Amino acid sequence: MSTTRRAAPPPAQTLPPVTPKLAPRSNPMQPKPPQPPRASLKPPRSADRTRRHRLTTGICLVAALGVGLVAMTAGSADYTILEVIQVLAGRGTPAQELILLDFRAPRVVAGLAVGASLGLAGTLTQTFARNPLATPDILGVTSGAALGAVAAICLGGGGYAVAAPLLALGIPTMSTVGAVCSATVVYGLAWRGGINSYRLILIGIGATATLSGITSYLIAQAKITDAQAAAVWLVGNLSGVSWSSVWPVVVVLAVVAPVAASQSRDLAVSQLGDDLAVSLGVAMQRHRMIVIGCAVALTAAAVSASGPVEFVAFVSPQIALRLTGAARPPLFTSALAGAILVAGADSLVRGVLPGERPVGLITAMIGAPYLIWLLIRHRGGTDGL
Amino acid sequence: MTTTTRPVAALDAERVTLAYDQRTVFQDLSLSVMEGQITTLVGANGSGKSTLLKAFGRLLSPRSGRIHLQGKALRTIPTRQVARQLAVLPQKPLTPPATTVRELAARGRHPHQTWFRPLTSQDTAAIDAALDATGLTGLAGRDVATLSGGQIQRAWIALVLAQQTPIALLDEPTTFLDLAHQLEILHLVRRLNRDHRTTVLMVLHDLWLAGRFSDRLIALAGGQVVADGSPWEVLKPGVLRQAFGLEAQVVSEPVTGSPLVVPAAETVLPHDLAGS
Ligand SMILES: Nc1ncnc2c1ncn2[C@@H]1O[C@H](COP(=O)(O)OP(=O)(O)OP(=O)(O)O)[C@@H](O)[C@H]1O
Numbered sequence: 001m002s003t004t005r006r007a008a009p010p011p012a013q014t015l016p017p018v019t020p021k022l023a024p025r026s027n028p029m030q031p032k033p034p035q036p037p038r039a040s041l042k043p044p045r046s047a048d049r050t051r052r053h054r055l056t057t058g059i060c061l062v063a064a065l066g067v068g069l070v071a072m073t074a075g076s077a078d079y080t081i082l083e084v085i086q087v088l089a090g091r092g093t094p095a096q097e098l099i100l101l102d103f104r105a106p107r108v109v110a111g112l113a114v115g116a117s118l119g120l121a122g123t124l125t126q127t128f129a130r131n132p133l134a135t136p137d138i139l140g141v142t143s144g145a146a147l148g149a150v151a152a153i154c155l156g157g158g159g160y161a162v163a164a165p166l167l168a169l170g171i172p173t174m175s176t177v178g179a180v181c182s183a184t185v186v187y188g189l190a191w192r193g194g195i196n197s198y199r200l201i202l203i204g205i206g207a208t209a210t211l212s213g214i215t216s217y218l219i220a221q222a223k224i225t226d227a228q229a230a231a232v233w234l235v236g237n238l239s240g241v242s243w244s245s246v247w248p249v250v251v252v253l254a255v256v257a258p259v260a261a262s263q264s265r266d267l268a269v270s271q272l273g274d275d276l277a278v279s280l281g282v283a284m285q286r287h288r289m290i291v292i293g294c295a296v297a298l299t300a301a302a303v304s305a306s307g308p309v310e311f312v313a314f315v316s317p318q319i320a321l322r323l324t325g326a327a328r329p330p331l332f333t334s335a336l337a338g339a340i341l342v343a344g345a346d347s348l349v350r351g352v353l354p355g356e357r358p359v360g361l362i363t364a365m366i367g368a369p370y371l372i373w374l375l376i377r378h379r380g381g382t383d384g385l
Numbered sequence: 386m387t388t389t390t391r392p393v394a395a396l397d398a399e400r401v402t403l404a405y406d407q408r409t410v411f412q413d414l415s416l417s418v419m420e421g422q423i424t425t426l427v428g429a430n431g432s433g434k435s436t437l438l439k440a441f442g443r444l445l446s447p448r449s450g451r452i453h454l455q456g457k458a459l460r461t462i463p464t465r466q467v468a469r470q471l472a473v474l475p476q477k478p479l480t481p482p483a484t485t486v487r488e489l490a491a492r493g494r495h496p497h498q499t500w501f502r503p504l505t506s507q508d509t510a511a512i513d514a515a516l517d518a519t520g521l522t523g524l525a526g527r528d529v530a531t532l533s534g535g536q537i538q539r540a541w542i543a544l545v546l547a548q549q550t551p552i553a554l555l556d557e558p559t560t561f562l563d564l565a566h567q568l569e570i571l572h573l574v575r576r577l578n579r580d581h582r583t584t585v586l587m588v589l590h591d592l593w594l595a596g597r598f599s600d601r602l603i604a605l606a607g608g609q610v611v612a613d614g615s616p617w618e619v620l621k622p623g624v625l626r627q628a629f630g631l632e633a634q635v636v637s638e639p640v641t642g643s644p645l646v647v648p649a650a651e652t653v654l655p656h657d658l659a660g661s
């Protein structure tokens with residue numbers, strides 16, 4: 001074997017004066033008490049970026065609220081934003097209150113909460129795996145949740161009104177079970193003393209195909225009414241939501257979001273690779289479990305409320321990433337982007353497009369081309385994809 | 386050395402077996418890293434230098450045996466607490482996207498920060514000092530992805546410096562650096578060691594630099610320590626032949642009098658030392 005191990009290092013800049021560095025004037029391990037003025041040395045970039053990040057997040061927050069309000073106006077009965085605000089303030093007619101508060105509000109809240117949950121879940125998995133393709137959709141979590149829910153619909157007899165209360169409980173439970181199982185299997189198969197995102201994604205794609213196959217089989221076997229219900233549900237649909245199906249996703253979001261936020265700094269550090277992350281004091285095993293647990297809970301909750309709304313988990317973090325110019329998809333902004341996307345797409349569905357198209361159709365129409373564009377553009381990245 | 390106290394082990398491996406899936410790299414190896422010393426691991430590619438360093442840095446847990454950090458079993462100490470004692474620069478860290486040099490160095494403060502506490506003035510001072518010591522102050526605002534190999538390497542070292550730990554494990558800290566910068570980094574390492582009694586365990590490939598800057602060298606080959614001692618004790622023709630398959634003479638280098646390895650005219654033996 002040769003004893004030379006690497007090609008010569010790239011020629012660096014012309015040699016800087018070495019001697020001043022050798023003098024024991026600067027003391028690297030100890031802060032120097034009299035700080036010399038360093039005004040000119042402060043990098044402008046990160047400060048700029050922080051400002052841009054805050055500004056973007058603020059705009060997204062306002063936009064999400066705006067979309068929520070506009071979404072309240074969209075639908076068969078037309079209301080102006082002013083009327084909506086009046087009703088929300090408790091000064092509407094009983095008819096207005098019925099339509100806006102009992103029918104429309106749950107749908108709008110569901111759109112916002114589902115979008116935020118999916119956006120957050122996608123951010124967690126993409127950051128965790130250091131790969132934009134690693135989303136709950138692709139990793140099999142969504143299809144696991146979908147399979148669980150379809151099983152509840154088809155095997156639980158969802159076509160009958162009698163079964164409705166049962167389903168309200170059964171769908172969230174079953175989709176959680178499905179999501180947890182598929183996540184465990186995919187993660188377990190991908191684990192090789194660490195997580196390689198390429199491997200994780202390939203196994204996820206395999207799992208997604210398998211689970212979708214089983215789902216199709218269940219639908220093919222089901223009674224025609226159940227099959228229809230399941231098929232509609234599978235495209236991602238907010239038309240059937242009521243307050244009882246909204247609250248689980250809102251509660252899960254409220255509980256999980258702070259937990260996810262607590263992992264933000266560890267996520268940042270683990271971008272440097274597992275070795276360095278451990279070296280910097282990240283308890284990787286616990287961190288991984290928390291991040292995955294959060295993503296699975298959010299996905300299961302969202303899917304049980306609305307069905308699998310495709311591509312939201314995938315595009316929202318990437319949109320937020322590009323808007324903020326951050327180093328990795330920002331948690332909060334991505335959640336807002338998801339909320340805007342789903343609530344916006346749903347009001348488009350209700351207000352503008354003819355007939356009741358499922359919201360998942362719109363998000364897929366945005367997401368799929370974006371995925372293709374990303375695949376074409378993102379070649380030879382960090383982890384093989 | 387001016388210290389009169391008897392050397393204490395900063396890190397101590399006790400009959401450890403280190404292995405990846407099927408491949409056992411070390412079996413029942415016992416080795417201590419002494420406090421306040423610069424210890425350098427040398428050996429051919431694949432001889433297990435990084436493996437050993439990772440084990441001491443708790444990045445690889447031994448199949449059997451134990452490692453102690455200042456007398457305490459390493460695996461029982463919370464990892465965050467270890468991170469305030471011991472910094473590791475891995476051989477292949479991932480360069481993160483859209484991150485400035487300063488932000489990268491700031492990651493070194495992670496173990497010192499608590500949940501939701503922004504950088505304190507102490508953190509800022511540590512980062513400034515680390516950037517200054519690595520000569521990166523002027524590049525602080527640059528995206529690390531746009532740096533040259535040597536500049537990135539210095540940014541990683543800045544990160545480790547910002548961590549301000551009493552023990553530093555450095556896997557090939559001088560990779561990609563030109564000779565002047567190699568010297569600069571090693572002078573920096575020595576200064577840390579002399580001024581702050583930082584214990585250093587590092588991997589170097591350049592035997593001349595290893596000899597010049599280390600208190601102790603450990604030569605590894607075939608899953609064994611083949612030589613352990615002062616640079617002059619380790620850099621001997623017999624050891625070089627055993628560890629590297631290299632025929633060489635060792636002469637005294639004129640500037641500092643440390644050993645200088647001069648390979649013979651036709652030297653490299655045609656056998657693979659890396660195989661297990
Ligand atoms: N992640 C891994 N999985 C399996 N085997 C590994 C792994 N890392 C290292 N090895 C093997 O362990 C042995 C020791 O590797 P190690 O990286 O410690 O060598 P090294 O002395 O640091 O070499 P180099 O000078 O090339 O950095 C080698 O035979 C290598 O092939």
Ligand SMILES: [Mg+2]
Pocket residue numbers: 434435436476556588
């Ligand atoms: Mg190595």
